[in-house]
Amino acid sequence: MSLNKTDIEKIAHLARLAINEADIPDYARDLSNIFNLVEQMSAADTTDITPMAHPLDAHQRLRQDVITETDQRKLFQSIAPKTEAGVYLVPQVIE
Template sequence: MSLTSDDVAKIAHLARLGINTQDTEAYAKSLSGILDLIAQMNTINTDHITPMAHPLDQIQRLRPDQVTESNQREHFQAIAPQVAEGLYLVPKVIE
């Protein structure tokens, strides 16, 4: 399995991950190598095997619907890149 520079650019866009144009070739090469390693999975038959998502056969626990967190807005916003009047600021989204 090999990826092209165009593939890398598309995947990077899906991940909202900035990759310098001059680096896409190198990423395409290393990712293709990793995909070759991964392709070893196809050497074994997994028909009728139940996929395993989690190591423990444990059901998702439920808890009473109670408020457990107090409002700590100022505390959390103290480490934000940009805030004003209790709101997180980002570039304008709607023109």
């Protein structure tokens, strides 16, 4: 497989990653090499093989729908880049 500049730009956008224009050829080369490695999977016949989502095939555990956590908003917001009046601040989204 060979990924080109457009592919890398699209992937970076989907991943919400700003990447340097100058690094794109390196990403294209490295990701192409990684997917060449990954494509060795195609040698395996996986017809009728059930995908393995959990090593022990365990199921999601359920719990009672009761409040167990205490309010720690102040503590959690103390490490936030920008807050005001108890909310996280981001650039304006709606005009």
